[in-house]
């Protein structure tokens with residue numbers, strides 16, 4: 493149970509833990525590479541620890557000490573058949589990217605996770621991997637976990653993905669790295685491109701052309717050192733804290749600002765909030781900067797189209813910010829929210845309404861009317877880390893006390909969140 497009280501001011505200079513998407517990929521690619529990979533700034537959150545434990549079960553030696561990780565890669569075919577099920581915990585990224593990797597392996601493996609994973613759709617990766625030649629089964633013809641995979645020889649495909657999903661794109665590209673011929677994925681909008689960037693850093697040839705990414709089979713990865721920047725999806729909650737508490741400002745150092753992830757900055761700026769990027773640099777193919785975030789009066793906006801995949805995980809906290817903006821904020825084209833850790837349209841609406849916010853669900857998003865005075869409430873994260881954190885930010889602006897039940901879910905992506913919030917909110 494997390495307790496939050498209304499605050500008068502948010503200020504200070506902070507860092508957020510490592511990027512979750514990049515941390516997963518660093519462990520996976522390190523395990524598949526020839527030689528040692530050293531990771532600095534790794535996110536020791538529950539999801540990324542699930543990825544480590546899965547690769548240990550397939551015979552990869554991995555040392556992890558806080559945010560420092562060493563992966564002793566044995567090459568693409570150095571994995572061994574796991575004697576037990578691979579437990580992906582709460583992590584969609586782990587199960588979907590590993591489906592692509594396991595599809596190439598000459599053995600049998602079963603993946604399963606928690607109750608939330610058991611509800612999330614898997615056919616989006618299972619169907620194209622089957623098309624490439626993999627044998628995969630799961631409940632309801634491969635839609636749901638447990639997923640049983642017998643990998644083997646694959647043939648490249650040209651896949652038009654119906655959804656802008658980095659997990660779908662990455663699973664197919666990873667399988668494509670060991671498939672016969674070429675494999676390409678074309679998306680309706682660009683999703684996060686960390687896989688493409690990191691594969692290049694590991695020495696793989698990847699061709700990116702607009703919405704299409706192509707790889708050729710038979711490539712090898714070479715171990716290297718990776719520096720993981722702070723996670724912009726975690727920074728988003730702190731940006732939210734500044735935006736809902738008048739007079740606030742914050743410096744957030746060392747944040748990943750890959751353009752496929754910076755939709756939150758664009759949306760907050762469109763509402764009138766001030767975010768400046770300083771000390772911009774590129775580390776391991778990934779753009780990084782310090783963020784100087786300053787409160788300003790906000791107005792409602794429309795969030796839709798190609799912006800959606802660039803801020804999909806930030807929509808819960810954007811909804812909180814929108815409660816303090818003048819006028820109407822409309823979020824549309826975001827039906828993907830319905831298949832995240834929870835149905836995030838339903839959970840944002842149910843939890844935010846408890847504060848007295850005016851938020852109406854639509855099929856593919858929500859409409860928020862502001863500004864509203866929020867009142868402290870008894871909230872349930874419903875096991876979803878981003879719902880827990882977004883509602884904690886609402887609690888900073890709400891009169892009185894807010895309690896968040898099932899707050900331990902926050903450790904999935906942001907260990908130390910409560911302590912950091914205490915440090916910046918006075």
Ligand code: SPQ
Pocket residue numbers: 512513514539582583584585586656657658659660683684804805828832833878905
């Ligand atoms: O890993 P998981 O559980 O899917 O986590 C989430 C999150 O909120 O942290 C989504 F629920 O992030 C996804 C993100 O939404 C992480 C991700 C990635 O690392 O490739 C891509 C996005 O998902 P998708 O389905 O659009 O590919």
